[in-house]
Amino acid sequence: MDISIVIPLLNESESLVPLHKWIHKSLEKGKRDYEIIFIDDGSSDDSWEVISQLALSNTNIYGIKFSKNFGKSQALHAGFKQAKGAYVVTMDADLQDSPEEILPMIDLLIDQNLHLVSGWKKKRFDSILFKNLPSKLFNWAARKVSGIQLHDFNCGLKVYRQLVIKNIEVYGEMHRYIPVIAAHAGFDRIDEKIVQHQARKFGRTKFGADRFLKGFLDLVTLWFINGFGKRPMHFFGFWGTVMLTLGFGFTLYLGLDKIYFNPKGRLITQRPEFYIALTTMILGTQLFIAGFLGEIMIRYKREIKRYNITKTTHEQNP
Secondary structure, eight states: OOEEEEEEESSOHHHHHHHHHHHHHHHHTTTOOEEEEEEEOSOSSSHHHHHHHHHHHOTTEEEEEESSOOOHHHHHHHHHHHOOOSEEEEOOSSSOBOGGGHHHHHHHHHHTTOSEEEEEOOSOOSOIIIIIHHHHHHHHHHHHHHOOOOSOTTOSOEEEEHHHHTSOOOOTTGGGGHHHHHHHTTOOOEEEEEOOBOOOOSSOOSOOTHHHHHHHHHHHHHHHHHHHTTOHHHHHHHHHHHHHHHHHHHHHHHHHIIIIIOTTSOOGGGSHHHHHHHHHHHHHHHHHHHHHHHHHHTTSOOOOOOOOEEEETTOSOO
């Protein structure tokens, strides 16, 4: 298999048939073997029925149905696990990503010997106030925090080598940061290509304005995990040591001052330094405990799978 196209979706039944035709028409020119993997992320419309009919008419279509909505990251995780192509493409099902960009992006990946090519929707057909401006601010913050110079982290249209997607783990809500995850895993030859953005034809967007705040918080989490995920005691132990040192320092000062310099003065418990010492020692102890617990937890392999598949289109007894 040359190309695997992974398409997560939620309530996009109207878009699936024209999307399939568009992909077939675009890839037919390049004479490439391809498969399309649709992941129905708990749709409440008849998306699964449409996928099932498409799979009956085309053996290169593979469908996966989740028992409920688990999120785009889990849908991509399931699609990556199933993908067999040498090059893996991700795209959205809402017809806003153009399949005609797939072959040029793969050519760029091969010519520049890259691990990953990300789409850049430079000209967008979205609301300026509620999508374009927040998206620009979010992408600016993502570039500063991650160090990866992409203009559009949220673009669903991306092309990967199979080696990349088989060796990274997409979990939580980290689908926006697959390039960051890939770079931290050693797949750091990353570039981007300007792609066409289409206006939505059916339905409505599944993401609200709060996705940018959540995305930034996820980025901070990703930064911490990549920096200290395998050595949490380095972070918590450092700040625990700082707090304990401050606490013992204030305690020593209060004790010496009371014994040698001001024996008839105020009680130690009446001085503000006492409460500073007490607070910092408690915080320092808690940070050390957090570090120890983190070290214990990382000794157990974390299970990434967070979804339940109820059906696939290739089941013998669906």
